[in-house]
Amino acid sequence: MLCIHLNTVHLSVVALQVSYIGHDCEDIPEYLGERYGLLTRRLDLSFNQLRSLAGLKAFTGLEELVVDNNLLGNDLQLPRLPTLHTLTLNKNQISFQELLEHLAKAAPSLQYLSLLGNEVCPNQLVSLDKDEDDYQRYRYFVLHKLPTLKFLDTRKVCKIEQQEAEARGAFMKVVKPKLSDTHFNILLLPLSGVFAKCHYVYYGKHSEGNRFIRNDQL
Template sequence: MAVCTVLGPYHFSFSLALALSSLAGLKAFTGLEELVVDNNLLGNDLQLPRLPTLHTLTLNKNQISFQALLGHLAKATPSLQYLSLLGNEACPNQLVSLDKDEDDYQRYRYFVLHKLPTLKFLDTRKVCRTEQQEAEARGAFMKVVKPKSSDMVVSHFNILLLPLSGVFAKCRYVYYGKHSEGNRFIHNDQL
C-alpha cells in the first residue's frame, strides 16, 4: 500500500508499507526537495535519478556501507544540504557496534564532507566551519579500511607466554658491584 500526498508544486510525502530495495520510481519526480527512505532494504547499489533540487535525504537504517554511493550522491543531488545515514554500516557509532568510537565517527564525517562539500547538516550534527576545513584538507585520507580476517597473516609458530608475576618483586639482597669478590662464595652444589 502506497500513499502519496502532494504538499505543494514540488513537495511530496510518501508513505510505503513495503520495504524498498530500489528507488527506480523516482524518475518522474525530478523536482523533489525532500526524501525520507528510512528503515528499508536499500544497499550500496542505490541509484537515484538526477534530482537537482533535492536538499534533504535521510537513508537511516538501511544496508549501506557506502564508498561508491557518496560519489553517486554528489552527481545526482548537487543541492544536497542535509544527509542522514544513521543505523547503516557506513555510519560508525558506538550504539550499533562496540568496536567503534567517537574518533571513527569523526573520520567518517570528514570523509563524507570531503565527498559532499555542500552539506550543512550530517546525521545529528550541524557541520561547523573548522570541520569543513579539515574535511577539505584531509577528508580524502579519512576512509577507514580494516583488513578482513582472511587477509591477515597468521604465524605458524606457537608461542608460550608465561605470566610475568614476580619479576618486579622486591629482592632482599641488592648487588651494587663496588665490593665484588667474584664467584668465591659459590659452591659446586649451587651451580
C-alpha cells in the same frame, strides 16, 4: 489534506507532500509517480522493504526524500535530482563509502544527509566498538565528498569540520581487510598534521580496532 483510499492502501497527500509509509513494498509504486511526481516536493517512503529507488525518475522537482527503515544497499542509484536538498537514509544496509560519489553527482544541491543506522556510519547504532574518533573521521570523509552539506546526521557542520574535511578528508576512508580472520580496519591518514578540535557527540566505547599506516606502506 487529501486522503485517498485504494483498496487497503492509505495514501496521504498534504499540499506538495506525499507519504507512503509502512506498506512493505520493494519498489516505488508506478502510480505514485504518474499521479503526483511532478507536484511532489517532499516524499516519505519510510518503513517499507525498498531495494530500489528507480521509481523516483518521475519526481523531477523533489526537494526532500525520506527513506528510513528500508533495505537499500550499496547498489543504490538515484536519478538526477537537482533540487533535492534533504536526504535521510537511516537504518538501511549501506556500507560502501563510494556511494557518496554517486550522491554528489545525482543530488548536487544536497545540504542535509543522514546515514545513521547504516554500517557506513560508524557509531553505536551499528557497532558497540566504535567511538567518537571513528565517527569524526567518517564525518570528515563524508564532508570531503559532499562539501555542500550543512547538516550530517543529527549535527550541524561546523566551520572547523569543513576546513579539516577539505584539507584531510580524502585520507579518512576506512578500508576493510579481506582476510576472514582479521577484525580490524585500516584507516588511511596523512603523514602529518594536527586535527583541530571540534565539538561532537560521543557514540560509544573507545575502539582499538583501527591501526594507522603511512602512505609509503600502502
